[in-house]
Amino acid sequence: MGxxxxxxxxxxxxxxxxxxxxxxxxxxxxxxxxxxxxxxxAMDTSNHLMGSPEQKLAVxxxxxxxRPTIIVPDMSLKALHALRWEGSGANGKFxxxxxxxxxxxxxxxxxxxxxxPGAACVLLADNSWRRVTLTNTH
Numbered sequence: 001m002g003x004x005x006x007x008x009x010x011x012x013x014x015x016x017x018x019x020x021x022x023x024x025x026x027x028x029x030x031x032x033x034x035x036x037x038x039x040x041x042a043m044d045t046s047n048h049l050m051g052s053p054e055q056k057l058a059v060x061x062x063x064x065x066x067r068p069t070i071i072v073p074d075m076s077l078k079a080l081h082a083l084r085w086e087g088s089g090a091n092g093k094f095x096x097x098x099x100x101x102x103x104x105x106x107x108x109x110x111x112x113x114x115x116x117p118g119a120a121c122v123l124l125a126d127n128s129w130r131r132v133t134l135t136n137t138h
Contacts, residue, residue, distance in 0.1 A: 001015045001016050001017060001026075001047055001058050001060070001070070001072075002014075002015050002058075002059075002060040002070075003015070004060050004062070004068035005067070005068070006028050006040070006067060006068055006085040007028070007030075007039070007040075007067075007085055007087070007088060007089050007092060008067055008088070009088070009089065011030070011031070012031065013028050013029060013030055013031065013039075014028070014029040014031060014036055015027070015028050015029075015060065015070060016029070017045050017046060017047040017048070017058065017072065020045070020046040020047055020048040020075075021046070021048070021050045021075075023043070024043060024044050024045045024046050024074070024075040025041050025042070025043060025045070026041065026042040026043075026045040026070065026072060026083065026094075027040065027041050028040035028041075028085060030089070039089050039090040040085055040090070040092065040093075040094060042081070042083055042094045044074045044075050044081075045058075045072045045073070045074065045075065045081060045083075046072070046073055046074065046075045046077060047072060047073070049077060049106070049108075054108065054109060056109045056110060056111065057072070057073055057077070057107055057108075057109065057110055058070060058071065058072040058073070058110055059071050059110045059111065059112045059120045060112070061112055061117070061118050061119060061120055061132075061134060062117065062118060063117055063118035063134050063135075063136060064117060066084075066118075066134075066136075067084055067085060067086070068084070069082055069083065069084045069097060069118070069134055070082075070083045070084075071110055071120050071122075071132055072110075073106075073107040073110075074100065076106075077106040077107045078102065078103050078105070078106055078107075079100045079101055079102045079103060080100065080101040080103065080107070080122065080132065081096060081100060082096065082097040082098055082101075082132070082134070083095070083096060083097070084097055097134065101132070103122070103124060103130065104124065104126065104128070105124040105125040105126040105128070106124065106125040107122055107123070107124060107125075108123045108124060108125050109122070109123040110122050110123075111123075113131075116133065118133060118134035118135075119131065119132065119133040119134070120132045
C-alpha cells in the first residue's frame with residue numbers, strides 16, 4: 001500500500017493489506033533488512049476489488065506535526081476507515097480517527113490531494129466523489 005513512518009521512530013515502515021478478499025488484514029511492518037517484521041494489524045480492510053485491475057483503493061495522508069493516517073475501505077468497500085498508529089512499535093495500537101464512514105456505493109479509487117495536506121478524494125461506483133479531510137483535533 002505504501003511507506004511512511006507510522007510509529008514515529010524516524011524510520012520508514014511498510015503498510016500492506018494481506019488477503020484483501022478473505023481476511024482483510026492491514027499490516028504494518030518494520031523494514032529490517034533483509035526482512036519485513038510485522039508489528040501491527042487491523043481487521044476488516046481491503047485495498048482491492050476482486051477481478052479489478054485497480055490498485056488505488058487506499059491512501060496515506062498526513063497533517064503537519066502528526067503521524068500518517070491510512071484511509072482504507074472496509075471489506076465491503078462501502079465504508080471508510082481512517083486509521084493512525086499510536087504508541088511505539090508493537091506497544092501501540094491503531095486508533096480509528098472517526099466512526100467508520102458509510103458510503104452510498106462501493107469505493108472505486110482513493111486519491112491523495114497534493115494541494116491539501118491530510119485530504120483525499122474518493123471515487124464511488126455511482127461516479128460520485130467524496131472528499132475526506134483530517135483535522136488537527138485528532
